[in-house]
Amino acid sequence: MTASAARLDTVRSEVDRSIRRFLDRQRPLVSAPELAPLVSATEDFLSGGKRLRPAFCYWGWRGAGGDDDPAFFTAAASLELLQASALAHDDVMDASDLRRGMPSAHRRFQAIHEKAGWHGSAEQFGEGAAILLGNLLLVWSGEMWRTSGLPPAALAAAQPVYDYMRTELMCGQYLDLLEQAHGENTFESALRVALFKSGKYSVEHPLRLGLVLAAQGLEPWIDRLCEGYGRNVGIAFQLRDDILGVFGDPAETGKPAGDDLREGKRTMLIARTLAAASPEQARQVRLTLGDPDLDAQGVDRLRGIIRETGALGACEEMIKNYLDDALNSLDDAPITPEARSALADLAVAATSRRT
Amino acid sequence: MTASAARLDTVRSEVDRSIRRFLDRQRPLVSAPELAPLVSATEDFLSGGKRLRPAFCYWGWRGAGGDDDPAFFTAAASLELLQASALAHDDVMDASDLRRGMPSAHRRFQAIHEKAGWHGSAEQFGEGAAILLGNLLLVWSGEMWRTSGLPPAALAAAQPVYDYMRTELMCGQYLDLLEQAHGENTFESALRVALFKSGKYSVEHPLRLGLVLAAQGLEPWIDRLCEGYGRNVGIAFQLRDDILGVFGDPAETGKPAGDDLREGKRTMLIARTLAAASPEQARQVRLTLGDPDLDAQGVDRLRGIIRETGALGACEEMIKNYLDDALNSLDDAPITPEARSALADLAVAATSRRT
Numbered sequence: 001m002t003a004s005a006a007r008l009d010t011v012r013s014e015v016d017r018s019i020r021r022f023l024d025r026q027r028p029l030v031s032a033p034e035l036a037p038l039v040s041a042t043e044d045f046l047s048g049g050k051r052l053r054p055a056f057c058y059w060g061w062r063g064a065g066g067d068d069d070p071a072f073f074t075a076a077a078s079l080e081l082l083q084a085s086a087l088a089h090d091d092v093m094d095a096s097d098l099r100r101g102m103p104s105a106h107r108r109f110q111a112i113h114e115k116a117g118w119h120g121s122a123e124q125f126g127e128g129a130a131i132l133l134g135n136l137l138l139v140w141s142g143e144m145w146r147t148s149g150l151p152p153a154a155l156a157a158a159q160p161v162y163d164y165m166r167t168e169l170m171c172g173q174y175l176d177l178l179e180q181a182h183g184e185n186t187f188e189s190a191l192r193v194a195l196f197k198s199g200k201y202s203v204e205h206p207l208r209l210g211l212v213l214a215a216q217g218l219e220p221w222i223d224r225l226c227e228g229y230g231r232n233v234g235i236a237f238q239l240r241d242d243i244l245g246v247f248g249d250p251a252e253t254g255k256p257a258g259d260d261l262r263e264g265k266r267t268m269l270i271a272r273t274l275a276a277a278s279p280e281q282a283r284q285v286r287l288t289l290g291d292p293d294l295d296a297q298g299v300d301r302l303r304g305i306i307r308e309t310g311a312l313g314a315c316e317e318m319i320k321n322y323l324d325d326a327l328n329s330l331d332d333a334p335i336t337p338e339a340r341s342a343l344a345d346l347a348v349a350a351t352s353r354r355t
Numbered sequence: 356m357t358a359s360a361a362r363l364d365t366v367r368s369e370v371d372r373s374i375r376r377f378l379d380r381q382r383p384l385v386s387a388p389e390l391a392p393l394v395s396a397t398e399d400f401l402s403g404g405k406r407l408r409p410a411f412c413y414w415g416w417r418g419a420g421g422d423d424d425p426a427f428f429t430a431a432a433s434l435e436l437l438q439a440s441a442l443a444h445d446d447v448m449d450a451s452d453l454r455r456g457m458p459s460a461h462r463r464f465q466a467i468h469e470k471a472g473w474h475g476s477a478e479q480f481g482e483g484a485a486i487l488l489g490n491l492l493l494v495w496s497g498e499m500w501r502t503s504g505l506p507p508a509a510l511a512a513a514q515p516v517y518d519y520m521r522t523e524l525m526c527g528q529y530l531d532l533l534e535q536a537h538g539e540n541t542f543e544s545a546l547r548v549a550l551f552k553s554g555k556y557s558v559e560h561p562l563r564l565g566l567v568l569a570a571q572g573l574e575p576w577i578d579r580l581c582e583g584y585g586r587n588v589g590i591a592f593q594l595r596d597d598i599l600g601v602f603g604d605p606a607e608t609g610k611p612a613g614d615d616l617r618e619g620k621r622t623m624l625i626a627r628t629l630a631a632a633s634p635e636q637a638r639q640v641r642l643t644l645g646d647p648d649l650d651a652q653g654v655d656r657l658r659g660i661i662r663e664t665g666a667l668g669a670c671e672e673m674i675k676n677y678l679d680d681a682l683n684s685l686d687d688a689p690i691t692p693e694a695r696s697a698l699a700d701l702a703v704a705a706t707s708r709r710t
Contacts, residue, residue, distance in 0.1 A: 032526075034533055089486050119619075124448070125532060132448075139493070163498050167381070171384075175387075177480060177483050
């Protein structure tokens with residue numbers, strides 16, 4: 001195992017431990033037997049995962065002089081609850097059946113209803129329960145963050161960043177819905193959605209939170225690093241996500257092959273495909289993209305077009321360029337050498353991942 | 356205007372002012388033109404309303420010695436954002452078309468999609484946008500509460516109450532979903548749902564928040580008052596809600612006549628109806644309750660059965676008894692005479708309301 005992989009493992013196990021501790025603390029509040037399915041759903045949705053957001057937060061914290069500290073790991077781990085909340089709601093909004101190879105939250109609750117033969121619509125029950133699961137995770141994420149045990153001055157300095165991140169997440173997801181419904185699907189609009197829907201809250205804000213918590217304030221160099229490194233890694237992270245949504249291996253992503261094509265996601269990959277497509281290719285894409293019944297053959301045909309137009313290669317090239325820019329902006333950041341090297345590794349891991 | 360109505364009006368206008376001020380403060384964060392429909396939805400969903408929750412909070416605060424203070428009104432007004440969030444999500448979960456006589460949030464966004472002729476499912480767009488609207492209101496409610504400007508010691512004392520209220524709200528709504536899907540619809544289960552889904556977070560917790568904010572701690576008499584007064588008013592409040600859901604005048608409630616019957620809500624009113632029904636009446640209720648296509652005639656027939664079985668009278672009697680118990684427990688609470696009289700008026704207003 002490389003030193004960098006070992007470091008990621010350490011963060012992951014500390015984050016796991018913090019989450020278990022927090023859930024144990026909450027358990028007495030949700031001990032009524034009827035709530036058991038809701039509680040076990042929170043546990044399952046919080047297990048596994050790459051813990052990338054806490055890792056960016058951690059290396060920000062360490063980079064600005066923070067020590068390993070259980071209170072910090074609790075604060076950083078709260079980002080996983082926010083993310084789990086967003087995923088539960090996302091899957092309702094996208095009507096997705098799978099998440100990490102398991103039934104999505106609403107399908108899980110729907111199955112409970114169907115199996116028990118309750119009355120009313122199982123689908124409506126599933127959606128309602130998934131909305132509430134997401135809400136519970138959302139309020140718990142804020143509570144976990146606030147009660148982490150970090151010094152009040154550190155939390156107070158970082159709170160505006162935290163609040164802004166959550167507002168931006170909800171607004172970014174709304175922009176994503178708009179883009180799917182009537183977007184122009186230009187390079188510019190695809191990039192904007194990539195940045196606001198996911199990039200910022202996956203990389204830039206977690207990193208900024210870690211830096212501001214440790215520095216107990218937002219200094220100019222922090223903003224420079226977050227923009228130069230965080231924003232570039234964030235966009236590259238989402239571009240990788242877009243590629244995995246079309247070309248990912250279901251055994252690794254835990255999602256059906258070509259799921260984004262069936263959902264009609266208007267990503268940079270699609271924008272570049274349409275920009276370079278022949279009239280016949282463009283017709284094919286427009287005809288089949290977003291068809292919920294698109295079969296394996298249809299997915300293959302679309303993949304072929306995305307490759308042939310050079311869109312796949314262009315997106316890989318973009319990822320490489322954003323990554324290079326990100327790595328360059330690490331050079332003059334006044335952070336510890338260890339953090340610089342870990343953030344470089346993390347940028348590569350986040351943008352070359354296969355899941 | 357009576358003194359008590361005048362007092363309620365004062366609270367309402369201070370709460371309105373606080374909400375406007377908070378929304379003005381947030382506006383720069385959501386200034387992108389595409390976000391305008393989301394922003395105007397937050398404004399519309401936060402206008403009007405009876406402001407009952409802030410009023411309970413206010414009289415707790417005043418009762419325990421708090422002064423009129425813009426910071427307090429901001430904290431209390433944040434309860435309206437939490438409530439608006441719950442309503443936006445509730446209407447998605449119940450597939451309700453109307454809220455206060457206007458389209459519910461998801462129908463509002465669905466109409467935007469339909470009118471513009473965007474692609475994809477307008478219904479799915481509407482639901483997704485309403486989920487995000489609810490999320491935005493939920494995170495803003497916590498932010499508004501926390502940044503109200505109240506002294507840190509007061510906020511710290513009340514924070515556990517606030518956190519508990521939010522967890523309980525999500526769990527209470529889940530219990531409500533369960534009760535609709537497979538509840539035994541006993542008096543006991545109906546009472547439990549009434550208490551956890553709505554009663555506690557509408558009355559008991561807002562009152563407790565006000566008391567704890569002013570006392571900067573949770574003293575035994577506060578718990579006694581919250582249980583004796585708050586819990587009883589809370590249950591009576593929800594029983595009134597159940598009656599309005601069946602017998603309310605659409606011109607006043609802003610919901611279609613008999614909406615709860617069409618949704619098949621398993622309330623105390625229905626539990627009492629079934630317990631006292633003849634076999635033929637019970638058959639009729641079971642056959643038509645929860646039928647989304649139930650017409651005006653069907654609603655009238657069910658209303659007739661609910662009246663004839665004495666269930667309506669029994670629920671009115673329950674409301675009266677809960678109200679009496681609540682008023683009695685005001686007697687020995689060590690609060691100001693003004694607060695005692697205002698809480699008595701408020702209990703009557705909350706349980707005899709027509710909207």
